[in-house]
Amino acid sequence: MARSGTPGEGTRPRVRHAGQLGWDDGLYEEGSESSTDSGTGERGAASGESGHRRGGSKRRGKKGKHRVLRWSASVLALLIIGGAGAGYLYIEHLNGNLKKADLTLGDKKMADHKANAAGQTPMNILLIGSDARDSAENQKLGGAKETFGAPPLADVQMLVHLSADRSNMSVISMPRDTMLKIPKCTNPETKHVYPAPTGLKMTNETLERGGPGCTVATWYELTGITIDHFMMIDFSGVISMADAIGGVPVCVKGNVYSHTSAGKGSGLKLEKGTTKIKGKQALQWLRTRYGFEDGTDLGRTHAQHMYMNSMVRELRKGTKLTDPGKLMDLAEAATDALTVDKGENGLGSVNKLYDLAEELKKVPTKRITMTTMPNVYGTGALKERVLPKPGDADQLFQMVRDDIPLDGKASKRKKKAPVAEKPTSTPAETPVTVRNGTRTETEYPAKGRATAVKDLLAEKGFTQGSIDAQNTESAARTTVSYPSVDMKGNAQALAKALGIPLSAVKKSTAVSGITLTVGADWREDGPYHAPSAEEKTPDSARALNGDDEKACMDIQPGFGF
Template structure:
């Protein structure tokens, strides 16, 4: 980790004692082992570090207060030097190493844009501190694995936040990645567990993998390391958690009595890494424990708990910035502060944390794959900026008997721009697709339909309109092509009714009914996503009967 010549006020704590691991080199699914949380960063080029599934997220919100302290200190000359010191603590890396990148999310009619942040935790042990906390000295030189992965989605209007965890042993396609910081080293496309994507050039390849898996454009990433988890848990004074029985997990070292406890330091790391102590002893139970931890942390931070003391705030600032690796777009404390302010606006009751619906992998029972239907529905809600809690007002109009806000103009008087967005991180574009659909619209009477060659990359087909009195026109286009009304939405970025043909419609001239099915029914996460609400203070982890003491 880099050191600045300016000494910050916050003293860094490092707790000792951590689990040892039976694990060797590659991805595994059996032991809590190393990899269950973040790893570490080394020098300039990040080799591992990332926030434990849960820790990462808190960090995001912790920065609200963290960076607030920084800005307060920045009012004086010495404060400015300390601000620069904190900037120097941050490690930065490329956002996306893939060949194909999704378009950024489009702004809504009010010009507001949703935000997608990938939170990562690796099992790197490239420092003495992380070897001490993570054990497994034999793993010190192997490539790091991203064993904690969560995608945080903040709605465009900042009314809600949704988080999806993906089990580390989910088999996915890891796309071809090029590491520009390592002499343009190329990692070929492969099929492997998602946690191994970090070893294909760094976090930018994990971002590329997520875009291919979900069709969700990712704006930023953040990673934290083992020692960072310890420091940050200490800096906020600990996090309240609950277990329904006495629990002891010999692999992670976690030992708690039944009921409520406040955990910090190494104990917080043990909680986030424990897999055998909870429920069925799997990654799935551990993800739920991480969600509980994160929700509890968020409630603390939003209530200002432990953050009224300037010394604690500077401790938090030091811990957060030294623990984090971020993309260049989040490379300063000021940017993190602005992000924190955005996140702070989300009501706790509208925060939902879920796990990607999954089924066992037929190729390897120790791995999982996305559950057909349910997984894509969950991803589709995020892509379409719909809260996983099901409490959003219908953003794209009613589902039955839609009534246009303004009557549609005659078909021949509606200008329609048709764009080809079929090329995504997962597949190449279908050549001539825009011309095919523009021709179909012309045959249907929309004589002003024309292709627009603006490069696009989108998972879902959409019909956008710039002004409220053009909604009827957009609905007429959607109806003519068989698109559901939920595909119609306002967008500040377009100047006329604009049809973007997504990866869900690669053939034919009528929108496939199966593709639109995900946009119908209840607009909330399926039960298989095991969602946890941010204001659920009664949540308590079920202990694995085999680990009760």
Template sequence: MVRSSVRGEVPPVEALDVAEAHDAVEAADDVMSHTPRGQDVPGGGGRHGGGRREAGGNGARRPRGRRVLRWTAVVLAVAILGTACAGYLYYQHLNANLKKEPLNIGDAKDRAAESKANAAGQKPLNILLIGSDARNTTENQKLGGAKDTFNTAPRADVQMLVHVSADRTDMSVISMPRDTLLQIPKCTDPDTGKVYAASTSLAMTNDSLGRGGPGCTVATWEKLTDIHIDHFMMVDFSGVVSMADAIGGVPVCVDADIYSHTSSGHGSGLRLKKGITSVKGKQALQWLRTRYGFEDGSDIARTKAQHMYMNSMVRRLRANATLGNPDKLRKLAETATQALTVDEGLGTVAKLYDLSSELKKVPTERITMTTMPWVYSSDGNRVLPRATDAAKLFRLVREDIALDGKDKKKSTKTRTSTDPAAADDRIAVQVQNGTQSGTEAAVTGRAGTIAQLLVGKGFDQAVADTSTLLSEDKTVVRYPSADLEGDAQRVAKALGVPSGLVKKSTDVSGVTLVVGADWRSGTKYTAAEEDDRTPESASALNGADTKACMHVDPDYTW
């Protein structure tokens, strides 16, 4: 796993308290034993004198001021030590609040490659935020409704991938609609050992959480996006409510009075007046769950409302000076640690604090919220990733390119494998025809033509796979494991294919070249100039947009 900038040490404040206590103890000891140089000890016979004078005799009594100072120092030392111990115990208490689960419970071979460091040695951070609809407690059942689902497998109804750039100048967020259909990989429950086989047909992405826990949702994202995920944070219904209360409310906006309720009992129950309202507690949860009443009543509209809430929450946390109040901070820390389930790499308060410090470096105006580009499935009730646009959005995040278009990073940078390539004549390459597109039929014999081109360049083991016709927008070189990455890059270089089109994939068993629709003729590959603009279908929303307001369906006004 990519190591982020978080650390796992006991907070510095504890070390400071112990040091102060140590100094106070030494001070007390000095006070009790100190005698000015060159002076006799009272009652003694010179500096090294003998007998002690009795009280009431002619000898001097120990000054009262010195006894007061001595006991003050002792009390101070005990108080500081007590504070340090209390602080340490409270720190351990907060750590114990956190629930921890494995980061990724899919097959290790399916894991996305770790993010690469930039020229300054910095690495991006990818954190998956998961909202669980678990009805595993009385409170969650009451908040979530649906009494017949008590203690059934939870679903990941909210999924947001947060990408923080390597240089910490921008943040990109991708939400995946909960009704997205895709293939869920094989996952193994870390508690029971139960193995969930990879789905053989398309399944709703929110089902991933019930297949062994959040680690399966992480595995599903990595398989779909090829983005390496460093951490996850998961919260349930009651956690959302308690967090919203601890923050003190989050301002949201609707363009008309809204009541999310149908005659048949559907709806979140959200009831707000037109304009801006600060929602907290149960009302905050209702906002995040509302579908009936927002725009077209789809899950896409709900995702948009969630983006508005997240942006507003970030702005409030950064602007709210009252959170500098120790009591409020203590309440927020208590609430957050009780509400969160995290991966083991974020399993202490110190690590969460350091992660928050990294997140705070990003200016609000450089936060971009997006929704994975989608199309309706054949039945119109679910959605699928919009192939070209979704792949582009995932590439931008994978290559650390800001979604707001304000940075100067380019996707053409070369990434060299640490695994050296074999000699050209020993690299086995399978060539497939992917020239078929939605508007054009495949070019006959294309795989054979390019296979012969490779043989002519010295790749004697290149062969054409004439049994498979694919549809690929761009020519791509795929490889199954790290030990073949160098070979795949060598093939790409020989053909003039950019390194960004060399991709790890568990769908192939060896180095595989798919000749795409961008190379339908000729023997010289010319790479199209990359367009690094965020697709319009991603519905980008800037974190500093304070005018965003949800449109209310007229059928749900009051």
């Protein structure tokens, strides 16, 4: 499958902006595909409840889940192919299908994972959905002819977190219209440098700034979550995968026809109840916005989560994947549609994907949790865009960083509690650098916080404090960093003096001495108050369990038949 060239190289016949049509439902200006014979499958009884509705102005944002589904299908399909004993030459052929790119294009080095008490580490995979219309098949499926050949956008972004003990898996989807800061990215092949843009930009613009590695760097900048791999896919391959699986059961609470008088909509037409969809109809489900819930991308995101969970359940059954021809078709579609991270530790071979699938397979569906990054609508010029929701988004990211299951159940092994070390010097002999990291996506840094905390440290006996005014990086939570083991006890003593938990004291090669970063959780004067120890996924993340077979989509008024 061909791909769009690297942004900045050559001349583009057309230029598209991040807010324009991408993975939005339907074929846009060509109108919806109203035929109902595109993969219509078995009918079933109406079932279940769906999550709450969310109001607000319509926007094109959360295209996220479509691709994720394909990624899961891709990995699991490769698992099945490998288990069937595919020949060496065929495996090499599939390896040749895979496209590869650098994991990260940012300047910031991602932190190493912290092992649990058993020495296990988690794994984080960023799933990226490109809206590239760079092939005949992508153009046919994607519509929007005016964007053919334009730089691709990362319209779908989902972070998959596989717990250290492999007992659970969490997924966080980020709406494509999320406004955030994009770091400087350098294309490793052309050496072209994309400076960090001024102000906030849409997250889907990251892909055109050098490739998927810039999307990875942006996620790390926002969340602090170490990302081990990425998998990127475009429009192609979805129909083949859905057909090979044999169909995926989905449910709607009423008859639905995604079609507007202006010719927009996915063309999805389903009767009330449960239908097993495949082929083009599966693609329509994944792209439907008009007709689901309140007509925004939030509803579409939820529908995609339902599809993904249902698809995983079908793949786990394995009853439909018995035809060798379909398995080969699925493997071809999966590998041909994927771009993965390269390098010795990357996913650039079928064997690596097989190993990944083996790890994913360890998680029972009842321990899979789909969520959407908590978000709020912007104001003024950003009224149709979203921002990470203060507090809730940080809490979700922190839970993933700390390897806390989003389904509310305890992991099989408890995390190893930090061990207090003996200080090697007195507070008065301990130099401390203080940074103001209180900036958030919606608020400027709290003025004077570094100075105030430096004075507070002096009251506690740490009189050798200094302020690092040059470092303006934001931090969701207050942390104490130290560069070498001999400073650990001193760093812990400082944290204890301020009431900062020992879990917030971390070794880091990015600092030259003990460094206290005042986070967004300490914007106000006064003593530090540690965040609640409650390990609960925010309601605003709209969690959906992988075993929920009763999940059923609400239908938007005016889109029935």
